[in-house]
Amino acid sequence: MPEYDSRALWEKLILDGFQAGLSWITILKKRENFREAFAGFDPNIVAGWGEEEIERLLQNPGIIRHRGKIGATITNARVWQSIEQEQGFDRYLWGFVGGSPIQNSWRTLDEVPAFMELSTQVSKDLKKRGFKFCGPTIVYAFMQAVGMINDHLVTCPRHEGVKKLVR
Template sequence: MDGRCSWCGEDPLYVSYHDTEWGVPEYDSRALWEKLILDGFQAGLSWITILRKRESFRAAFADFDPNIIAEWGEVEVERLLQDPGIVRHRGKIQATITNAQAWQRIEAAQGFDNYLWDYVGGKPIVNQFQTMADVPASTPLSTQLSKDLKKAGFKFCGPTIVYAFMQAVGMVNDHLVSCPCHARLANPR
């Protein structure tokens, strides 16, 4: 695809992710939670590492069903720490359990999808970035959402993680204007 965002390089898995998932608006509460959790696991690593392990993560974490994970405890943490198919980080694993509990509270109160999409008025913010250097690592909005998620009980959701999440789930369209995905996703609904 001529003009594709350069960050995905030539790796077929990464290219497919860029072309079919990244920046596509996601409105499913469980899928949004999964992506936030995976972005938290990505902290300190490259996204391609997480993408290559995504199916193993799904198998290890009960297909990212927060209602199941919210009930987990130390037995499951120890099991996951032995799983070579995922990122074995005790803090991130424990955070996934507490994040599932926080998700349940928000989901019951208003829907996790509504909670998140209210930050952007229910539709993507369409940016007009010309180069990768123009794309910020975080924004005042991602900083606010990060603070609010932390108040709600979430962990591993700093402003940079939250902005990467917002990009991934299409809350912001950060495809470069030269990328064909930018125009395709500018009016997704």
């Protein structure tokens, strides 16, 4: 489903980063714990955190306790602030697809790629700006999750519905 809220986009990108190397269901089961632990995924709050908050989060069994991913979340909040102030995180991301979701027409799951040239481009730009845990595969999954890419199979009832949600 297309998502255009800057804060919600940041939350989803962070959760996709935490998912790296794990099953998505693991993240979904812990999503509310993540929201509580990361101040409702308010990047303006998280950006001010430091080592004390990292240590607190490393003790929280309700989330993925990975020092690198937790530290990256704080760094990514600071980068989010910069992009948000510069042009809006939503406009920045949606600019990669011209403001409208890419409409794919896959017939089987075997056709759906793990990443594409565009997700590699977005990943490189995010990294250049300082983001972490945002490789091409993570970014592709994120772009699918936020509706920047409609990868619902053509046989899926959601394919046409999502196609009609284009702004």
